[in-house]
Amino acid sequence: MAAKAIGPVRRSFAPWNDPNAKPFIEFRNVTKTFGDFTAVDDLSLGIYEREFFALLGPSGCGKTTLMRMVAGFEEPTRGHVLLDGQDLVGIPPYRRPTNMMFQSYALFPHMSVWENIAFGLKQDGMPKADIVARVDEMLTLVKLEQFAKRKPHQLSGGQRQRVALARSLAKKPKVLLLDEPLGALDKKLREETQFELTDLQMRLGMTFLIVTHDQEEAMTVADRIAVMDRGKIIQIATPAEIYEQPNSRYVADFIGDINLLEGRLSSVGAGGAKLECVGTGATVDVAQDVSARVGDQAWFAIRPEKVTISLTPPADPNVNAVSGEVWDIGYLGDVSIYHVRLATGATVKSTITNTTRLVERPITWEDKVWLSWTRDGGVVLTR
């Protein structure tokens, strides 16, 4: 997260909140069908200049299709894709100011690393000397100077991925499209590369659109995330908003771990709502404006790390509290996950940071415990 928190410039970067800002890439009511299958369904979306935007969703939800419509490999069946105010429909891929880094890297096997990176520049008729300078610049950028003469099959997976990145960056495109760029890398290399990517994006000032189905990756690199399901966008927000204020059970469940408890609204009002929760068998009090009517079905969603676990009832009468019995403990090293069985039969998860090296836990199996959370710990979802 270090790269994200670098400075005040970054923190105030939020053109999506500015009503005067114009989106750089814009999808207007885009529908894409293959035969009678709808891959993208009446979707509208705006991505701003210099933004790092992530498309997140399960396999087959239409992420790649959306991206291929920006690159020009697919044309929308209905609707428009605009780049910098210009309608892209009908413009072939080789005339679009976008470049793509392919999931399979798609390096030209008969060309050396150098030739691969120079390929796009040659198409523009760039003078030879400039090409040499630019390719060298790119090789330095991805730290592959000594591999210039190698062919792609003489490189490791990580090196190939860096060549693919260098090749797609060489033309300094207005928009870089990354389709699961880090899919083939191991966890450590992946994390390193994620930071390199965010760093690069900030230095080069380009607009990045990344497709991934790894939620951690999206949270790490992106300014905003769009969560998709079956060709539709369910929520667009910053990583923190997506995590803390999901707008639906789908998003809440898709990102991270969460407790979802069904219930019925018993009071709604400015700054607060009450939910008669079937799962906990108690009333849940939340500090939230819920736009629904009393009596409506709703779900209470709370992340395990926001549920406090204790052996005695909480002293503060303003917090929500329920009692139960420790059913199972999952030890993950940095944290432990407690599965607590309530009297209603529902299970609620609570995570505790392991702050000592002691193997003996103060709370253990079959202990009677209290779970508590503050009024702003969880969120009421109505869909």
Add this chain to the structure above:
Amino acid sequence: MRRGPSWFNVTSITLGFAFLYIPIIILVIYSFNESKLVTVWAGFSTKWYVSMLSNQSLLDAAWVTVRIALLTATLATILGTLAALTLVRYGRFHGRTLFSGMVYAPLVMPDVITGLSLLLLFVAIGFDRGFWTVVIAHVTFTMCFVTVVVQSRLVTFDMSLEEAALDLGATPAKTFFAVTLPLILPGVVAGWMLAFTLSLDDLVIASFTTGPGATTLPMKIYSQVRLGVTPEINAVCTVLIAIVTTGVLIASIVTKRREVERQRAERLAIQG
């Protein structure tokens, strides 16, 4: 349990090779025969090769054949590659089954029928028969072989490579010549060689479609054999065999070496 080749395997292989190669070996040996009688060995001599070189009509026929084969192979390779691209790329288009059926039909069509139908066509449209009609006929029947060979290469071709080239600003034509063609080249070259040899040794179709002044070598040999086999014909055939063998050997060595180089490079890459 050790499983070496059994006596059955050994016998069948020996018989098979004998069946294939003994006639050819006999032909080559007798091309160096001193005697004019093909079946009587009278000592070693290269005089039939000398006489072959001074037989103008034989040389003319050879030259016609080579020109036809070169032209045929080149045209058939271009058309066959285009057909393969269409079949692989445009997965489903109207009339695809018909198109692929029509492309492959000549593979199984008896030569006599191909030859006869082309002859009828040329007569019907009043096309003077000769060099060009043979070329057209040969392109017709060799093209499908090229298509088969190139297509097998194309189905393993990663489409995202072409997309990457387009994405980087290469026009479709540029993409074809800079990316697609170099990668399917082994298939294209193999197709060219196949078309070349098929055209070189075709007798039936050429006999139907040829005209005055365009006698090919196989036709010449055939007509001479009817008057009796001479060692001169054996010499011509030996030269033909040598040319074809050399071609095939070079092609396989090139492919083999590429394969070895690729494997070595991959080993290097893994070692880092």
